[in-house]
Amino acid sequence: HISDLDRLLGPEEVDRPEVPEGVEAYLSRPGFTGKLSRFYDRVFLWNQANGIRVLALAVLLFVGAVGIVVQSWFGPTLGMRPMLKLVFFPEDTSILHIAVNTRPGTSLNQTDDIVRQLSRELRETGLVEVAVGLSGMKLDTTYRPQFSHQFGLVMAEFPIRSERVYDNPNDAIEAIRQKLQQRWLERGVRIEVTGQKDGPPIGAPVTVRVQGSDQEGVDEISRKAYQLLKDESQPGGRLEGVVDLASDRDQQSHALTFIPDEKQMAVHGIDPGQVRTFVAGAFDGIYVGDYLRTDDEIPIRVRFHQEATRDPTSILGLPVARGGDTGVLRFGEIGTVKGTSEPGILRRRHFQRSVNITGNLAPDAVINSDTVSFVIEDVLGDEVRSMSGVSFNYEGEAQSTNRSFETLFVSFWIAVFVIYLILSAQFSSVFYPFVILSNVAFSFTGVVLVMALLALFSDILPSGWVREERSYITVSAFIAVIGLTGIVVNDAIVLMDFIQRRRREGLELDAALRMAGHERMRPILMTTISTIAGLLPMAIGIPHFDVRWSPFATVFVAGLMVATIMTLLVVPVLYRYSYRFHEALKAPEREVDSQS
Template identity: 35%
Template sequence: MTVNIDSKGKNVVRAATAFAGFYVNEDYEQVYGSNYGTVNVELPEVNTRIFADYPKNDPIAHLDTMRKELTEYAHKNWGKQWVVRVRAESDGPPTGKDLTIRVMGVDTGKVDMLTRDIMNYMKTNEEYSEYLVDLRPDTGYPNRIVRFVPDEMRVSQYELTPRLVARMAGSILDGSLVGEFRADDEDIDLRMRVDQRFLRAPEDALSIPVIEEDMGSIRLGDLVKIETYTEPGQFNRFQGERAITLSANLKPGSPYSPPYIVNNVVEYYSTIRTKYTGATLNFAGEYESTQKSYSSLMFAFLIALLVIYMILATQFNSYVQPLIILSAVVFAFIGVVYGVFFTRTLFTINSFIATIGVTGVVVNDSLVLIAFLNNLSRDGMHRDEAVYEGVRMRLRPILLTTLTTTLGLLPMAIGIPYYSLNWGPMASTFVTGLCTATLLTLFIVPVLWHLFMGLQERLSKP
């Protein structure tokens, strides 16, 4: 069914398509149920959109407004048990949630209580609660369970059995099989059921007569007691333990990253963990993939440094000079830490990649400088003069390399024409790391080479 939206105006909503009986989750899976529904809303063309509350026609801000208004409308008209989720359609393959926190343990009660505690803390956190979208557990919607328990005293009084009474209750609620017929090579069951006008809720079954006696009708409520309770709609396990997964997305442009929020939750959990001895936290989602990426990059980086050291040791016939060359890696990390601290940017995976790139550039500068100093020393020049002449001769190419790279990345680092949350930290990391490492390389690497050559001369004397 396609419905044109006129109440908001064609400059706000172009059209909508409504479906009943299912919804499509974030993984593009259709979830069916009589209590589900989906409305696909199509926005107007970009140049014709007019969102009165947002002059910049920001669709993300418009989605936030729609989410709030629809939630208030549903709660006002149908009750707070109804849940409205508003999300933008995304292209490409399904992606995981930005934030995933798994609460698990052997004590089901403690797992449930810890989940509620963590969820309430995140919802009320003054820092980042407004940037969380669709924060919810994976327990599904709670199911209301209605149990009819035979009253043994009343059942025996009427000379019945609990099994027979349970069968009576089942017949009232689900109907009784009275036969079957065959149509088009298919057997179809025939059931006799109570008119649904008299059975709008399970509790209505208590007033339905089940036995006729001279003294009057015996109703189902005379034979059974009713018990009602709720239970999770979904019961998950992870590694053999009860597990509840809290997941959420972050609004685009959020100043907080998933690792920051996870670390904040970990700090809070450390203050309450003694209350929930049968439960613990386990993290997944983007945080887990980020940690794996960091570990993978660090392992690859260390292997690369080892291979570089072995190659340099072979070329220079020395075990110490390669260490002097690789000292530029330490200088690069000093610059990266300095840059992250003073620019107040996040250290992301892209920043780590930039750090590796910086080390490659400064190691190359250090390598060229040490090789030039060795050539001057072999030509008979004293090490003092070699340091002075080598730095003077290699200063211009090293500074030009740094200057061209810095000027190329500077607009991205400072946000010209606009700042990118993905590439801005990478550029600022590269610029600050390269500039700092270059200066330290020009001053410290020649000094280290001078000290090493002096020590080598003293040891070579008889």
């Protein structure tokens, strides 16, 4: 009966509200999402209407970012403060090393007294928790031990974070350096205050190696280079900020040379081997046999009594052999003793004489290791090139940093090239992949600009407001840039896929761009916000700031934030112009097909 009634009376008319479709469905949403969609739509339409201006601004920002990188790389060689701070492995130091270098000829007992007193003074500063001293050795910049009576080493541990009276360990190291270094230098003791590195042993920030086959030339050039670095590192010099300069030439030892008189030896019938045996036996003893035990063999050496050789010159009065008149022939009759000063360290590299000059950089130093090489080449370059047997090598942290960044840079471009090949096959075009890869440039721009601003704020704002370490471009930060490439490219791929879908559905180009932008806006923003929210505590330093991971997170956040904005606002503009360019190239082909 109900169906019959419907046929007689017709269907009942019911008022149904019109449901907005397309872009209007997003613009009519209530609440915050509706306001965000309407704001995005206004900015989107303005960008489409002013595409040339938008692209010019994007290119200008990218060129500015490239300029900042170039200035940071080459500026320090010209005495300019770098806008970006490139650091190989930032250190969150917890252990302090103080290398002790006393005067040549200092006995081991005297060095031990100095190390003990230095350890006490270090603990009295209140900046370290415990200090341990070693006498007779120290560690070089690659943690290899060096042994000598004039060397000492003090290792100290900083308190745990909650008990420290400072926030940055570098500030404590600088305070210790200023408090103790000059005081001990006045006593003739040179100390080097450094923090133990957390990363691999890559050497000192400043490492200059002079080497060659011409030993005299190597010694002369190393002396001039060392003096040049000392002079230029003074306040007002081109290398102000270089501290803890040290050279192999600093480590000298006193030596006594026994010079036989060959003429007198011939007169008395003394063989040179007999003289060598006499000198060696006087001080080290002569092996005469073994004392056999049931479980071991003990070598026996015969030497003069220690009292007889306590003064090395007393060897002149010791008997060597019987004379021709049955008298006693003493060493003073056939030889002399000469005191000399010799290098404490003799290095050879690739069978050539080598002298190392090392130094550290103060935390507030404007220069870097490239500045040091520039100054040395400027002053001594021509002289070194004119000497066939001498050359310079710049190693240590500078070499490791350059090598690592070059490797990562090559890896970055390989990744971009592989992504381009995959996108070209996916979209069957050589132009559209460049639109997607523009997001890589946008993320690079965001990273450089944000890190440069952080570096600027750390310099101009009061100390403690913005930590300097937050603006470091480290190896891990560069790895973050490479990882960021995949994320930002993925957002652009999905957006372009939605644009092409709407085109296949019959929408005009401008309508397809607008519709795809609204469809992908909220998913892209949610992905970005959730990623940033996960990385933000690490970037800010909650609960504790980590100098190794904070730059990594900051780079990720900065690049992702800028690339997301560019994806939603600039990528559609780039697609619009690339589509027109693509169609313009196909127009002649279509005309030929129509004529045929």
